[in-house]
Amino acid sequence: MSLHLEIVTPENKIFSDTVDNVYLPGADGEMGILPSHAGLVTALQPGELRYLRDGQVVTMAIGSGFAEIAENKAIVLTDMALGESEIDESATEEAIKRAEEKLHTVEHNMNSEEVAYLQGIIAKQSAALRFKRKHQN
């Protein structure tokens, strides 16, 4: 029994293959998905995704999004999915700084949606950065 995992971002399909298990950063904390898991729809928060395939653990930083699990198939929809080598530390820091600056300077005339969007960027990029640093050490 195996689990089919698909990771899709707006730009492309990152991953589509069978895996032994997958760990997702759910809205209420990390959750592990094994084959034959019950049907589930969950919101994802920016964090780390791990899956086990052929005895090897592969990790990725993902942004916010959704996961649907049913019938031994897990679909992960997220706005970002990066492997360790794809994250550029300085560029990520730069992006966080830019978003924070924007948030602080023009906050009073922005609507709640824009604020939420910028906070989303910060959360996403911070997750990527944490992930990168964790794997460097």
Add this chain to the structure above:
Amino acid sequence: MANLRDIRRRIKSVKNTAQITRAMQLVAAAKMKKAQDQAMAGRDYSSQLNAVLSDISASDSDEATHPLLEVREGDRELVLVVSTDKGLCGPLNTNVAKKLRATTSDTADYVTVGRKLRTMLEKTQKTILADFQVPDPVPFAEARAIAAFLSKQFLDKKYDKVSIVYARFVNTLTQVPEMITLLPVQPPEATEDDGAIAGRTTDHLFEPSPAEVLASILPLYVNFQVYQALLESRATEHSARMVAMKAATDNAKKFIKELTLQYNKVRQAAITAELLEITTAMKAME
């Protein structure tokens, strides 16, 4: 008989036109590749999003409610019309306009992207609520702004229905004008080729809760519907322009060939006439 100089002048002008259409064809081809790739890449995500949404609505119809899903009685309609800014792209905009007339009511109000159909709607005295300029390549932020505007109109109960009319990209030679209903969100029917998980036997668990999952997935869905419509329109625009310009270049080439033939015929006739005159003159002098 046509004058030699006139023909030469026409050949020159047709050659100039051919050069311009050829340049436009090459530019459109380069942009087309990019736009097509973008449109195709976006399809995976939006079809998966469709699949998840239809699964949610299939498994849970009582608990899962959201203002964006609310079906209202009235028939006040708002239509997002996606057309091109520039012409010279074959029958693309005309086809979209035809679709628009066929599928939307006369009393509908409009939001436009693209100059071509905006001017058409202005001429026919329709109400245009807003116009958005979308640069090339399509940035997601722009789609978000448009989606936010449309959602607001719907949630403020100013309109009961919001739809999009755009041209869907099939392949370089084929575009299909299409009307989709954006709001209220109608969860799409799950099909196997959408990547949906078919034949599900269990109900879904929701984390944190059905309402919360729906509250975050629906705005995302609306954003993506708009984004995908913009991407598809852009891809069709460049494809249609490339095809139209290729046809124009080919026609110009054919025309040049015909004109050159005519030019040579006239030139030969002139030479023959001249020789005839010389020989006649010589004979007369003998």
